Amino acid sequence: MHILVCIKQVPDSAQIRVHPVTNTIMRQGVPAIVNPYDLYALEEALRLKDRYRGRITALCMGPPQAEAALRKALAFGADEAILLTDRAFAGADTLATSYALSAAIRQVHQSLPVDLVFAGKQTIDGDTAQVGPGIATRLDMQLLTYVSKIVSLDLSAREIVVHRRSEGGVQVLKTRLPALITVLEGINDMRFASLTDVFRAERHKLTTWSKDDAHIEDVTKIGLKGSPTAVSKVFAPTSTNRRAEIIETQSGQPVDLAATLVAKIVSRHPDVALAINPSPVPDERPL
């Protein structure tokens, strides 16, 4: 069995700041990490390898420094790592990215047939969740997104059964291989690599592929040229100055709290009172 895992190096969104003057994202000094969702995908692939044996190839498209992400994948137990890097890929949107990645996967497939492709449900920088499905479509693979559990894998029948999270509940789906699966967060807990694996990863000679190595000839399909998406504006949401208010009464009784709350709402929004009670009755209390 040969599983290919797509990983992406992303800026740690928890540490991203917006430049107060230019309003652009300040990438300098922001640490690059492996897209957290991809780690769930990698771990799920590793678990299948533990059970059924086989090979795992990690594939990453990015600048040369994305090598760090692949070394991490190797440390966790990936057997091979390919960095798809070329200036021609710069500025790629999800359409161009899935084109380049599927071309590379086709090349990998020629030397060792790929049974499964794993990806995270989305990246934390783009949040589109389009690249995985894009690859499946281009490679004409079965596509299972938002997978929360892999129930069984039958290599002889070439079938896989998974749980897929949908809005209404969980779908139990069976499909044939080769398939592309995007996994949900929390599907597993990432392992802690052994020191042996960490050493192996650090010493591993990475495979680096240019667009030519991936046999990409049509340059209008990759990079900025192959990207119909245009970013017209990036801006930081303006912070609202609304403040929470704690309502207290002397008695602390729920009924008093509710009355105080209603009084407060009515005093600030008289129209609410009208909506509740369209024709106010005259005060019935005796004078």
Place this chain on the structure above:
Amino acid sequence: MSEHFDAIVVGAGPAGNTAAYTMAKAGLKVLQIERGEYSGSKNVQGAILYSDALERVIPDFREDAPLERHIIEQRVWVLDDESYLGGTYRSADFSKPPHNRYTIIRSQFDRWFSQKVRDAGALVVCETTVLDLHMDGRQVVGVRTDRENGSVYADVVILADGVNSLLARKAGFHEELKPKDVGLAVKEIHFLPESTIEERFNVKGTEGVVIEMAGKITQGMVGTGFLYTNKESVTIGVGCLLSDFKKSGIAPYALLEQMKEHPAIKPLLAGGEMKEYTAHLIPEGGYNAIPAVYGDGWLIVGDAGMFVNAVHREGSNLAMTTGRIAAETVIDLKARDKPMTARNLAAYRAALDESFVMKDLKKYKDVPDIMDRNRQFFTAYPNLASQAAHTLLTVDGVDKKTKERAIRKTFTRARTTFGLFADAFKLWRAFE
């Protein structure tokens, strides 16, 4: 795992990186183990980089190291509640390359340094904690990490694991840190546009300013404050002895908040946006608190060995220098095929004694103790100095002689004539 290395370096701060780099460059088989996600991810410093110590290891570091600003102006302020009395040294000479010191952002700088260590041929492993040292009798022969198959062996282990040096303490090489021997510093980085920094601090290009502060800002505790200019931010911080924080009950963040409100400091930060808040322990015990720094199969470098000159606020350069000298000791023994015994590794301590590291620390060995026992230097004197300046600079029809007499009186009233002489003597003794 039975893999064997010439040397294992624990920690990837300035001391560990310098040691690992120097040994790897000399062709030794080096393993460096870092607890953080990457070198620099957990490392905290002011931070000023002194060129000399790094230059001795990587002469052309200026070509690609992430440096913020080179320092052309140093201000020293003694602050009272509303005022400060200070001195400034600025020289255009400091703008002529090669520059003598720079402000840096450690998370970026350490990452750069770590890449150099890898390029030199060392095996660098991060997100891995060394739990124990493997011993063979008295000889350290390797380390045990928190990973599966986590043991690895070497002829010598260099402990560059920082101020707490849990590993050395666990192994019984030194005692637990004493609160009076460590400073606790807190700092914030405030974003400010480059143009604002240039205007506010009267600098251009990559020029920068350093302000060192003492006085009332530490509220009677032994400590100092600082403000450094980075490319697009200003770092402000304050540090005091941990024992003083404990005694006074003042929260470090509250101290920094109050310092930021000082009328001389507030305008320098105005309009900034806080980007980072960090805290760090600084080993400030000085010469007398330095533990044993070598033994059978082990060496201690950097903060772990108390190598900080608190008086001159130097630390990273001592870390790099001790790291380099430790590495050179190992390289030399290796070249002569000598075992890494305490007897042979004693050459490290001997070389340190001959370097500026020990000479400087020895020179100021009494300072921590004198400051600890004479709080007037942080309370009464800033106040008296400010008053004196204020009296002299206020033109109000009083003749200068009367003013001088009044100033003299405030000093003798506060400290008595004998007290003044005694304080002067103490300072002379401490800094001589």
